Amino acid sequence: MIRVRFEAPGGGAVQEVRAAPGARLLEVAQNAGQPLEGTCEGQMACSTCHVIVAAEDFARLAPASEDEEDMLDLAMGAVRTSRLACQIVLTDALDGLTVRMPSAHRDMQGR
Numbered sequence: 001m002i003r004v005r006f007e008a009p010g011g012g013a014v015q016e017v018r019a020a021p022g023a024r025l026l027e028v029a030q031n032a033g034q035p036l037e038g039t040c041e042g043q044m045a046c047s048t049c050h051v052i053v054a055a056e057d058f059a060r061l062a063p064a065s066e067d068e069e070d071m072l073d074l075a076m077g078a079v080r081t082s083r084l085a086c087q088i089v090l091t092d093a094l095d096g097l098t099v100r101m102p103s104a105h106r107d108m109q110g111r
Contacts, residue, residue: 002018002091004028007098009101009102015032024090025085025097025099026088027042052099053097054098
């Protein structure tokens, strides 16, 4: 099992969960009750699953595709280590991954 740490915006509460290799971070986060909308259900057609990866973990991720980079341009509060959770597939190499929820996001469902 792979350990993933979710941090609330602004360094708030931390939740650590375990997930199977091959799981997508979006589903892991949603199953853990994290506030990631994922409006497009992982089709990379929105930026509502934007997360900020800890700087020390960012290099362990596969590089973002050009399409993902384009979607991140639409994400509120995107930074150098921003990624879309739908594009992160957990592997053993990502054990201990830490991601922070952004302080704001675009609500595509109008809630």
